[in-house]
Amino acid sequence: MYPFNYHRPTSVRQASALLGKSEDARLLAGGHSLLPMMKQRLAQPSDLIDLGLVEGLRGIELKGRTLQIGAMMTHAEVAASDVVREAIPALAELVASIGDPHVRHRGTIGGSVANNDPNADYPAACLALEATIVTNRRRIDADEFFVDMFETALEPGEIITKIQFPVPRRAGYAKFRNPASRYPLVGVFLAKRGGTVRAAVTGAATCVFRCKEVEDALNARFAPKSLDGVTVPTDGLNSDMHAGADYRAHLIVVMAKRAASAA
Amino acid sequence: MPSITITVNGREVTSEVEPRTLLVEFLREQLRLTGTHVGCDTSQCGACVVHVGGRAVKSCTTLAVQCDQAEVTTIEGLARDGVLHPMQEAFREHHGLQCGYCTPGMIMAAVDIVNRHGMPDEKTVREELDGNLCRCTGYHNIVKAILAAAEKMQGAGQPIAAE
Ligand SMILES: Cc1cc2nc3c(=O)[nH]c(=O)nc-3n(C[C@H](O)[C@H](O)[C@H](O)COP(=O)(O)OP(=O)(O)OC[C@H]3O[C@@H](n4cnc5c(N)ncnc54)[C@H](O)[C@@H]3O)c2cc1C
Ligand code: FES
Ligand code: FES
Numbered sequence: 001m002y003p004f005n006y007h008r009p010t011s012v013r014q015a016s017a018l019l020g021k022s023e024d025a026r027l028l029a030g031g032h033s034l035l036p037m038m039k040q041r042l043a044q045p046s047d048l049i050d051l052g053l054v055e056g057l058r059g060i061e062l063k064g065r066t067l068q069i070g071a072m073m074t075h076a077e078v079a080a081s082d083v084v085r086e087a088i089p090a091l092a093e094l095v096a097s098i099g100d101p102h103v104r105h106r107g108t109i110g111g112s113v114a115n116n117d118p119n120a121d122y123p124a125a126c127l128a129l130e131a132t133i134v135t136n137r138r139r140i141d142a143d144e145f146f147v148d149m150f151e152t153a154l155e156p157g158e159i160i161t162k163i164q165f166p167v168p169r170r171a172g173y174a175k176f177r178n179p180a181s182r183y184p185l186v187g188v189f190l191a192k193r194g195g196t197v198r199a200a201v202t203g204a205a206t207c208v209f210r211c212k213e214v215e216d217a218l219n220a221r222f223a224p225k226s227l228d229g230v231t232v233p234t235d236g237l238n239s240d241m242h243a244g245a246d247y248r249a250h251l252i253v254v255m256a257k258r259a260a261s262a263a
Numbered sequence: 264m265p266s267i268t269i270t271v272n273g274r275e276v277t278s279e280v281e282p283r284t285l286l287v288e289f290l291r292e293q294l295r296l297t298g299t300h301v302g303c304d305t306s307q308c309g310a311c312v313v314h315v316g317g318r319a320v321k322s323c324t325t326l327a328v329q330c331d332q333a334e335v336t337t338i339e340g341l342a343r344d345g346v347l348h349p350m351q352e353a354f355r356e357h358h359g360l361q362c363g364y365c366t367p368g369m370i371m372a373a374v375d376i377v378n379r380h381g382m383p384d385e386k387t388v389r390e391e392l393d394g395n396l397c398r399c400t401g402y403h404n405i406v407k408a409i410l411a412a413a414e415k416m417q418g419a420g421q422p423i424a425a426e
């Protein structure tokens with residue numbers, strides 16, 4: 001790992017000011033995406049700004065029909081939360097399936113969403129549930145937030161403070177894990193709210209996306225059977241040593257069926 | 264260099280560390296607690312698992328500076344007055360190890376599993392070992408050892424955490 005300067009601010013304002021001071025400064029949340037990258041020397045921040053002691057980034061709350069989760073809540077905390085389990089059980093299950101117990105003890109929702117790894121689980125839930133990503137400056141719809149591989153709508157100096165999820169009528173998540181990395185090779189999150197279904201797919205392309213074919217079929221009737229015979233085009237899907245685009249396209253429909261049965 | 268104060272196995276240590284020092288490097292190289300191992304550079308194997316604030320974490324993916332003011336327990340902190348912790352004893356009795364390389368991380372993860380689940384069933388133990396790789400045992404005896412230790416730790420009313 002290359003050397004860096006370490007900062008431990010206690011407020012969002014201080015953290016943002018520190019971020020603005022150097023072009024190569026990065027925030028540090030759970031460190032479970034950033035530190036492995038730094039160890040491989042794939043990232044070389046000049047400064048790390050640890051959010052560990054920053055106030056106002058924690059807590060889980062149900063406000064009316066909106067579930068709100070602080071950016072620094074760990075995967076283990078979210079998965080164990082009764083509030084989350086009752087409001088959006090599919091979300092609690094998704095979070096409980098991220099990585100392994102040790103990863104879940106450190107990794108955070110804010111870090112995962114900000115990182116926008118094309119294989120990460122959280123972005124699928126955010127996109128399907130129409131989440132709002134709240135920062136120190138503004139509110140960003142999930143539709144606008146996830147731009148491309150490891151790229152988001154966040155601007156320099158911007159810090160995610162919380163994520164808000166409208167509570168859906170029904171939701172389900174299913175994924176096929178890459179047997180080596182254990183990240184999803186393909187994951188599908190389905191959410192039905194106010195009569196319309198949104199289907200978000202992770203792992204299959206360079207960025208999480210909504211799958212029209214699955215949504216059309218489930219909008220007719222929300223049941224696994226509605227997906228019989230549905231096919232998804234391979235355009236834009238990844239082909240690599242783990243799976244070809246045609247296999248990923250096939251997995252999208254299979255995972256959508258499983259998610260629909262779970263919902 | 265920042266100065267940090269960490270309580271390791273009940274003993275408070277204050278030390279200057281370079282920010283890039285990983286917790287595992289601090290434990291092994293500065294404190295000479297070499298029971299905690301490094302088995303990979305991809306954060307996947309779990310040989311480095313220790314407890315920070317009572318929770319199992321990968322010390323190869325945690326900076327020492329992030330643990331300032333925290334309580335850390337390593338494999339060296341489990342035995343009491345020369346008597347093995349029930350989990351260590353169970354690994355010995357049930358042949359839960361062969362080369363032993365994964366064992367410190369495996370045992371720290373196992374104690375964490377029992378802390379969180381009380382008396383887990385076999386399926387839960389297997390799932391919860393997702394973050395710990397063993398190249399020797401095939402896991403079977405590790406699972407047996409954890410189940411046996413969990414029972415002892417419940418039954419005897421033993422303090423389940425070393426913390
Ligand atoms: C072995 C292993 C297995 C894993 N398996 C999975 C898996 O199956 N599924 C999955 O989804 N993930 C998986 N992960 C990733 C894990 O969930 C990460 O913890 C997560 O993606 C990043 O969260 P973090 O808190 O660790 O962020 P960090 O690594 O600290 O930060 C990641 C990025 O986000 C930025 N950032 C952090 N917080 C904020 C904020 N509040 N505002 C703005 N920017 C911020 C940082 O600057 C950095 O660029 C795995 C990780 C490991 C090591
Ligand atoms: S050394 Fe392999 S996970 Fe830490
Ligand atoms: S006993 Fe050899 S790696 Fe587990």
